[in-house]
Amino acid sequence: MNASPHVYHQLSAFRTGDITREAGNTNRRLEEQKTRRTLSQRVQEKEKDKPFDLLIFCSSALALIVLVVAPACVRRSAGNAPSNDLLIVGYDREPDTLNRFSTHILEDIQTCVVEGLTTTDEQMKVVPLLAAQMPTLENGGVKLRPDGGMDVVWRLRTGVKWHDGTPLTSADIKFTVDAINGPNYNPESTDGFDRIASVDTPDPLTAVVHYREIYAPYDIQFIRGMLPKHVLEGRDIDRAQDYNRNPLGTGPYRVAEWKAGEYILLERVADYWRGAEYPHIRRLMFRFVANTNTRINQLKSGEVHVVALVPWDKLREIAGMPSIVVHKTPGNAYEHVTLNERQVPAFRDVRVRRALLRALDRESFTRTILDGLAPVAHGPIQPVSWAYTDAIARYPFDPAEARKLLDGAGWKPGPNGIRERDGKPLAFTLITQAGFAVRENIAQAIERQLRDVGVDVRVELHDGTAISSLWFEGRFDAMLHWWQMPADPELTTFFAADRTPPAGRNINYYKNDELTRLLYASDRTVDREERKRLLHRAQAIVAEEVPELPLYSITRLDAIPATLQHFKGNPTNTGIFWNVHEWVVR
Amino acid sequence: MAGFLARRILQAAPLLLAISALVFLLIHSVPGGPLAIFLSNPSVRPQDIERLRRALGLDRPLWEQYWAWLAAFVQGDWGYSFSDGRPVGMRIVERVPATLELVAASIVLALALAVPAGIAAAVRPRGWFDRATTALAVAGISLPSFWFGLLLQIVFAINLGWLPSSGRTTFGGGGLLDHLQHLALPATVLALVQAAAWSRYLRGSMIDTLAQPFVVAARARGVPARAVVLRHALRNALGPVLAIVMVDAALLVSGAVVTESVFAWPGLGSLFTEALARRDYAVLMALLMLASIAIVLFNVAADTAHALLDPRVALR
Numbered sequence: 001m002n003a004s005p006h007v008y009h010q011l012s013a014f015r016t017g018d019i020t021r022e023a024g025n026t027n028r029r030l031e032e033q034k035t036r037r038t039l040s041q042r043v044q045e046k047e048k049d050k051p052f053d054l055l056i057f058c059s060s061a062l063a064l065i066v067l068v069v070a071p072a073c074v075r076r077s078a079g080n081a082p083s084n085d086l087l088i089v090g091y092d093r094e095p096d097t098l099n100r101f102s103t104h105i106l107e108d109i110q111t112c113v114v115e116g117l118t119t120t121d122e123q124m125k126v127v128p129l130l131a132a133q134m135p136t137l138e139n140g141g142v143k144l145r146p147d148g149g150m151d152v153v154w155r156l157r158t159g160v161k162w163h164d165g166t167p168l169t170s171a172d173i174k175f176t177v178d179a180i181n182g183p184n185y186n187p188e189s190t191d192g193f194d195r196i197a198s199v200d201t202p203d204p205l206t207a208v209v210h211y212r213e214i215y216a217p218y219d220i221q222f223i224r225g226m227l228p229k230h231v232l233e234g235r236d237i238d239r240a241q242d243y244n245r246n247p248l249g250t251g252p253y254r255v256a257e258w259k260a261g262e263y264i265l266l267e268r269v270a271d272y273w274r275g276a277e278y279p280h281i282r283r284l285m286f287r288f289v290a291n292t293n294t295r296i297n298q299l300k301s302g303e304v305h306v307v308a309l310v311p312w313d314k315l316r317e318i319a320g321m322p323s324i325v326v327h328k329t330p331g332n333a334y335e336h337v338t339l340n341e342r343q344v345p346a347f348r349d350v351r352v353r354r355a356l357l358r359a360l361d362r363e364s365f366t367r368t369i370l371d372g373l374a375p376v377a378h379g380p381i382q383p384v385s386w387a388y389t390d391a392i393a394r395y396p397f398d399p400a401e402a403r404k405l406l407d408g409a410g411w412k413p414g415p416n417g418i419r420e421r422d423g424k425p426l427a428f429t430l431i432t433q434a435g436f437a438v439r440e441n442i443a444q445a446i447e448r449q450l451r452d453v454g455v456d457v458r459v460e461l462h463d464g465t466a467i468s469s470l471w472f473e474g475r476f477d478a479m480l481h482w483w484q485m486p487a488d489p490e491l492t493t494f495f496a497a498d499r500t501p502p503a504g505r506n507i508n509y510y511k512n513d514e515l516t517r518l519l520y521a522s523d524r525t526v527d528r529e530e531r532k533r534l535l536h537r538a539q540a541i542v543a544e545e546v547p548e549l550p551l552y553s554i555t556r557l558d559a560i561p562a563t564l565q566h567f568k569g570n571p572t573n574t575g576i577f578w579n580v581h582e583w584v585v586r
Numbered sequence: 587m588a589g590f591l592a593r594r595i596l597q598a599a600p601l602l603l604a605i606s607a608l609v610f611l612l613i614h615s616v617p618g619g620p621l622a623i624f625l626s627n628p629s630v631r632p633q634d635i636e637r638l639r640r641a642l643g644l645d646r647p648l649w650e651q652y653w654a655w656l657a658a659f660v661q662g663d664w665g666y667s668f669s670d671g672r673p674v675g676m677r678i679v680e681r682v683p684a685t686l687e688l689v690a691a692s693i694v695l696a697l698a699l700a701v702p703a704g705i706a707a708a709v710r711p712r713g714w715f716d717r718a719t720t721a722l723a724v725a726g727i728s729l730p731s732f733w734f735g736l737l738l739q740i741v742f743a744i745n746l747g748w749l750p751s752s753g754r755t756t757f758g759g760g761g762l763l764d765h766l767q768h769l770a771l772p773a774t775v776l777a778l779v780q781a782a783a784w785s786r787y788l789r790g791s792m793i794d795t796l797a798q799p800f801v802v803a804a805r806a807r808g809v810p811a812r813a814v815v816l817r818h819a820l821r822n823a824l825g826p827v828l829a830i831v832m833v834d835a836a837l838l839v840s841g842a843v844v845t846e847s848v849f850a851w852p853g854l855g856s857l858f859t860e861a862l863a864r865r866d867y868a869v870l871m872a873l874l875m876l877a878s879i880a881i882v883l884f885n886v887a888a889d890t891a892h893a894l895l896d897p898r899v900a901l902r
Contacts, residue, residue, distance in 0.1 A: 080758075088757070094860065096670040104624050186641045191629040238641075238671055260680045261852025262754060285757055289850040290859065293736050297751045301743040465618035465865055468625040483628055493628050502632040 082305040082561040084585050086283045090295045090304035094261065094288040097244040099237070100224040101180060101187040107224070108308065108575040109286055112266055114249035117154055117173075117222035119578050120487040122568040124332060124384050126219045130168065130226075130250065132157050132205075134219060142218070142526055149197070150214050150526065154222070156205040160273045163254050166230055170207035173222065174199040175229035177209070185237040192221050214524040216531060217488035223574070225249065252279040252581040263287045272581065280584040299324065299559055306564075308576055310557040312373050313437045318559055325562045327576075329569035330384050331554035332487070334377040335439075337430065337446065338471070338479045338548050342500075342509035344428050346411070347478075352426075353546040354395060355405035359453040360446060361397040362551055369441045374552040379539050380491055382553045384571045386528075387489035387535040392543035402453045411454070419454035427456035428477035431470060434461035442551070443480050471507050474500070479507070482554060487572045489535055492519040495542065510547035561585065591886065598882040602875070606659075609874045610652045613867060619644060620668040620865045642668060655871060665868040669861070674872045677857065684754055685853030688846070689838045691769050692776035693831070699781035704788025704827075709815060711793055719785060726782025731775050735848035738771045752850040772849040776842050780834060787830055791823040798822075825895045829888040836877075836884035 080086060089108075097103050100110045111119075117131040128134050132155040135141020143151045160168045179185050180193045195215050200208040211218065228248045232240060246255045250273065253266035266284040270276075287304055289295040296314050298304040300321065310318070310326065318324055339347040339356075346352050362376045381388050411419035411426050419426040432443050440461065447457040457478075462470065470476050483494070483505070493504040496519050497511040515538055522534035558576050560567050566582040621638055624630045639645050643654070658665060664674035707716040743751035749767050750756060756764050795801065796819050804814045839854070846855030854873060861869040 086757070096864075102671075104627065104630075186638055188624060188638075189627070189630045189634050190637075191631055191634070194633075239666075241672060244671065259852075260677070261684070261856060262850075263757065265757070287753065287850070288852075289752060290856065291732075291848050291850065294739065294752050294848055294850055297736065297739045297744060298753075301739075301747070301751050303743075303750060303753070303756075463618075463863075465622045465863065466616070467618070468622035469618040472622070472625050484626060486629060493631075502635070504631070505628055 081302070082563060082585050084281050086285060087281050087306065087561075087564075087583075087585070088285045088287060088304045089306040089308070090289050090298050091286040092288075092292070092295065092309070093290055095264070098247045098255065098258075098264075099244045100247075101176075101227070102238070102244065104188050106573055106575055108577050109264055109266070110224075110247070111251070111575055111577045112253040112284060112580050113251045113255060114225040114247050115251045116225045117156075118219055119223060120220070120570065120572045120574045121578070122329070122570055124487055124571050125386075126223075126487060128157075130157055130160055131155065131222075137526055144214060144526070148213060150211045150218075152209045152211065152218050152221075154207045154209065156207075157273070158205065160250050161271075162228055162230075162248050162250055163269055164248060166228070167204070168226070168250055169204040170199075170201040171204070172226040172229050173207040173209075174201050175233060176222070176226045179227055179232065179237060192217065214526060216523050216525055217486070217490060218526070220486065220488055223487075253284060256283070261288065274581060279581040281580075284580070305561045307559045310559050311436070311438065312371060312555075312557065315371065315373065315557060323562055324559050325564075327558045327560055327567060327569050328373070329556040329558070329571050330375075330382070331556045332382055332384055332485045332571045333482045333554040334380065334382055335374070335442070335480070335482045335551045335554065336377070336380075336548045337551065338481065338507050340474060340477055340479075340507060340509055341547075342474055344477045346421075346426055346428075347508075349409050350545055351405045351409040352411070353549075355402040355409070355453065356450065356455065357395040357546055357549050358398045358402035358405065359455070360449055360549065360551070363397065365442060365445060366552055369438060369445065370552060373555045373557070375555075377550040377553045379543050379550055380494065380548075381489050381535065381539055382485075385489050387532055387539075389536040389539055391536070392540050394543070395546070399449075399453050406453065406455075413454050417451075417454055418456045425456055426454065427458070429458045429460050430478045430480055431460045431462055431467060431476045432480040433464050433467050435463070439480060446480070472501050474507060474509065480551075484573050487574070490519075490523060491535070491538060491542075492523055495519060495538075495547065508547040510545070512541065512545060512547075515541045515545075591890070594886045594889075595882075598886075602878055602882065605878045606656065606871075606875055607652065609878075610655065610871060611648075613865075613870050613874075614648060614651075616865065618865060620867060623864055655868075659871075659875070664872045667861075667869050668866045669864045669869070674868050677869060678854065678872060678876070681852060681854045681857045684851060685839060685842070685846075685855065688769065688772055688776065688842065688851060688853055689835065691773040692780065692838065692842075693835055695773055695777035696780035696784060697831070699777065700784035700788060703781070704785040705792055705815060705820065707785065707789045708792030708796060708823075711789075716789070719789075723782040723786050726778045729779065731779065731844045732848050734778075735771070735775045735845060738775065739848075742771060752848070754852055772842075772845050772851050775845050775849075776838065780838075783834075784827060784831060787827045788823065791826050792819060795819045795823040822896065825892045828895065829892050832884045832888035832891065833881065836880045839877075839880055 080088070082088070091108070093105060095103060095105060095109055098110055098113070100107050100114055103110070115129050117129060118126050118134065119129045121127050126134070133139065133141070135152050135154060141153045145151060154170070154173060156168060156170060162168055177193055177196050177199050180187050180190055181196070192215060195211050195213055197210045197212050199210070202208065209221070227237070231243055231248055237243070245258055252268060252272045254269050255264060256267040257265040264286045268279050268282050272278050287298075289298055289304070292311060292314070295304070295307055296310075296317060299307050299318060302323070315326060319326060339353060341347045366372065366374060366376055378390070378394050379392055406419055406426070410421045412421070414420040414425065430443055430446060432439050434440070443459045447459050450457045467479070471479055493499050493506070495506055495510065495515055496504065497506070497513065497516040499506040500509050501507060518534050518538045518541070522531050522538065525531040525534060556569065556571065558569060563585050565584050565586050566579070567576070568579050570576050570578050620642065621635055621644070624635060624638065643651060655665065666672065667674055667677050670677070703719050707719045710716060739751040742749040749770055754768050756768070796815070801814060801819050804818050805811070809818070842853070843855040843858055845851070846853045847859050850856070857869065858873050860866075861873065
């Protein structure tokens, strides 16, 4: 404001002069007025002389050019092509921790660094990794004790060392079990470990695990590897950031750098136990790109080379790219509609459940919304599993049959076309997770097709975290979702009568004594053939009873460079990096 | 001046306390807690959930949790992240540079666009330039940044191949140029929205100022038009706009949430998105409190700056 007094001063001086002249001569006053007019005209002319609009427009355009376009003038060499020096993975999230026992997300990065006693291959077969062989009843590695417990003898591969050069021994197995069962560590899950009474280590390469009871999935007990005793003994593992951020492993890679919010860089180790030629790729980078569209854009622009778990609705966008191959793996999971019998009494009638399944044209979902990528599922165990059987009841699309079943169950069409019984409409809410285009479309198709047979469905979308608490508390009618299924075909937690929340994941609240008995028996059967027989019978009952509506099997899509060889994929949550040591770019 | 600042900051304390209680209550009432993410893994059993709940202190009554948080927070102990177990302070500090860099770049760019555009529009209200910038500003304010960001990626990264689509650096590339290239798209997205709003404020403020007697007088005495506008009017018109810029800057620092997520920018915004998805209460509380403090401080700073620019405004 310091300019203003000066201006006012000038102005008043001018006026004074004006008045003086006015006193003198009217003509002069007129002339003066003329002068003033021309003065203001002159100002306007001056403004025209200085074309502000253009000047300022140009300067703002210049600012844009300098700040945005100039750095772009150098045309980028469309990212780095994938090579045996560096392979970049576009990853959907930053891991919470690299400690495999603590993390609650997929262990893709960890599998490159920390190896388990066993792993699952592309056929979902459990195969030995750090174990010299699979312990089984036949080879004496598994012994059933007369007291109802069992012993599993793990023999370690010889010559395996931790990355710091310390030999891997059976003491590490014992330490892992003790740490997980101990009071000073909070792993994600203690499943299976809490059935272990003790571990003996008769020699450095042999660990004998004593289970209190027979435990069928013993073969994947140490799939997450071992905690190194010489690093973690006596420490607070939850806060051991040196280990949790950069775990010591035996795998083909070690963590070279973790840049928060940006990437994790892995570097090959010099003397990997499989031989000096492995792994072939020197560095693996996991870039964190949470936004799916951005991740796909990065793949297209060549900034990342691999994208795991490509959403199905993105396949067409990248299918035509010559530099990319989309690897399809039949998955171990299945999308289904959970029917909460506790909340919706109508679901307790098997005729209603069968009618709902009959009313859904699942083949058309597969052809249209799913783009032929996901085959129709008929039960909770998928063809990829050794326990699968197709000798079960099936329910092809038949709306006439669905209407007949509903009529028979006493649900008659009301005035608005919605079926009723005792004055109550056959209506429920279907919840599902927001943000998955495919799932939202399927939910709408279900709504439409069930409406055709007189069932009123209302779809509600929730975010992933909110939906978990809804189902955990049983506060929903029906839910469209899938479970991440482990390699082991255990179904107990999903269908046993006593495993409704919070004791398990039987959120159908379905109760069937025969099924419950079969499932518990199968969990306590180590003999593969006998367990298969029990699980086949269980699948037949589930198909007969329709406690939930199975829709389709999940197919895993992984986008990889066309030049990448020996990529095998994996149907389980072991993830695609289980054989990363073999990968090579040609 | 010092008294003014002290008084304003003291006044803010009870406000921040109330905000903290409210925010604490709100984030705890969002369905699904930090443990919900574990539930989708079938091998995590109820006893595991119970054990983790106790380990995180979530089994205690809510007021007790709040009190424990508050007591620690005022002593500078922000606790440990529920998701990765590291100190919250460390998680935030490592994200600050990226956010500051992005916000600074976008503010500079936005001002470079908004100030000339606002002035030019005000010099000839309802002229062609004014009409054009009005249309652009409406478009700019209405642009959803997640969509616009993806559009820029497709054009500049995929089709033209000029710029990287996202991230902060090219691995192994380094260098100032690489850095600026990564900054270009997210900064543009943020800047255009801000520039659209700010240019409108400045236009309004300039039109008012240009109508004042001292401007007419300056013109009358033959001061060159450019000097009238840039030296006499602009300085007076800038005050109120600056206050808005300051408050917007505080909002930007506390998280350009959408833009950072779309561009995988490793700043506070993407940390917030991640913490929200995982219901990481410790990180969420710290971020929201920092945002509240930033807004209070920037408000004080804006008032102070306004007063320094304009002697008619006194600090009381």
